[in-house]
Amino acid sequence: DQQVKQNSPSLSVQEGRISILNCDYTNSMFDYFLWYKKYPAEGPTFLISISSIKDKNEDGRFTVFLNKSAKHLSLHIVPSQPGDSAVYFCAAKAQAGTALIFGKGTTLSVSS
Amino acid sequence: NAGVTQTPKFRVLKTGQSMTLLCAQDMNHEYMYWYRQDPGMGLRLIHYSVGEGTTAKGEVPDGYNVSRLKKQNFLLGLESAAPSQTSVYFCASRWGGQPQHFGDGTRLSIL
Numbered sequence: 001d002q003q004v005k006q007n008s009p010s011l012s013v014q015e016g017r018i019s020i021l022n023c024d025y026t027n028s029m030f031d032y033f034l035w036y037k038k039y040p041a042e043g044p045t046f047l048i049s050i051s052s053i054k055d056k057n058e059d060g061r062f063t064v065f066l067n068k069s070a071k072h073l074s075l076h077i078v079p080s081q082p083g084d085s086a087v088y089f090c091a092a093k094a095q096a097g098t099a100l101i102f103g104k105g106t107t108l109s110v111s112s
Numbered sequence: 113n114a115g116v117t118q119t120p121k122f123r124v125l126k127t128g129q130s131m132t133l134l135c136a137q138d139m140n141h142e143y144m145y146w147y148r149q150d151p152g153m154g155l156r157l158i159h160y161s162v163g164e165g166t167t168a169k170g171e172v173p174d175g176y177n178v179s180r181l182k183k184q185n186f187l188l189g190l191e192s193a194a195p196s197q198t199s200v201y202f203c204a205s206r207w208g209g210q211p212q213h214f215g216d217g218t219r220l221s222i223l
Contacts, residue, residue, distance in 0.1 A: 009152075034211055043116070043202055043214030044155070089154060098143060098162060099170060100212065104154040 003027045004092050006103035015112045019077040023090030023103055026071065030092040034100065035064060035075050038087045047088075048075070080110045115139065116215035118203050124221045125193045133188040133218050135203030141213075143206045144186040145170075146178060148199040149217075155202060161186055193222045 005024045013019045023033075031052040036044035050057040050064045050073065057064050063076045077084055090103040119134040135144065142163050147155040157170030161180040175197060177189045186205075190197060198221050204212040 006154075036214075041216070043204075043216045045214070046211040049211060099145070099157050099160060100155075102147075102155040104152060 001026070002103075003030075004090055004101050004103040006088075006090055006106050008106050009104070010107045010109070012109045012111065013080045015082055015110055016079045019075075019080045019084065019108055019110065021075040021077075021088050021090075021106050021108065023073045023075075024071060025073075025092050027092070027094065027101075028071070029094040030101075031095045032093045033064070033066060033073050034091045034093075035062075036089040036091060036102075037084075038089065038105070044089055077108075080108075082110050082112050084108060085110045116203055116205055116213050118201075118215035118218050120218060121216070122219045124223065125190075126223055127193060127195060129193050129222075130189070130191050131193065131220075132190075133201055133203075133220075135186045135188070135205075135215060137184055137186075137203075137205040137213070139205060139207065139213065140183070141205035141207045142183075143212075144180065145204040145212065146176070146186065146188045147202045147204065148172065149202060150199050158188065158201075195222050198222045 034049040035047040037047045038044040048062045066073045087105045089105045091100040116137045145160040146158040159178040161167050164183040167178045179187045201218045203215045206212040
């Protein structure tokens with residue numbers, strides 16, 4: 001059973017507009033969430049994270065929102081740029097655990 | 113560049129052959145991980161290590177073995193390769209509560 005779900009395999013956005021990537025989780029023990037970005041033929045790179053004690057974390061053009069009651073988080077990219085085109089993975093970790101549980105990823109395409 | 117280095121980058125094996133994938137990190141990280149990525153499946157944890165001399169099973173450990181004899185190296189072994197093990201393998205490491213750093217992957221094809 002998938003504990004971290006990214007239900008949209010792909011998303012297309014125009015340059016300059018907002019990209020919103022969504023992630024749902026089922027395990028209430030998760031207390032730390034991360035987004036990774038992956039380009040073809042490269043490894044995932046860390047983008048932004050959020051602890052369960054917060055509901056928002058911002059880093060430049062990237063903002064992650066966490067809704068614990070809905071077990072839902074989202075990544076907002078504003079404004080979107082063609083270089084943001086990549087696969088985005090949502091990941092979660094429980095405090096007592098050491099491993100990350102990844103979603104299947106969402107492929108973002110930003111057109112100029 | 114400093115970071116996580118995976119060797120080799122590509123490999124083709126025949127069913128039944130054995131091989132070892134090497135992961136090396138120069139960041140003095142305690143934790144190291146091996147994942148596999150398959151189309152539409154995201155990253156799944158195979159094995160991990162919380163320090164030199166320790167290993168533990170992840171979500172999909174069957175058919176793989178690992179060793180962490182030195183802190184900077186984490187080896188992933190396939191004793192008898194099967195076509196179902198065709199995948200892209202990623203190694204990652206981290207220190208403390210910091211995010212995991214990933215290598216660029218090893219593409220393994222088993223015929």
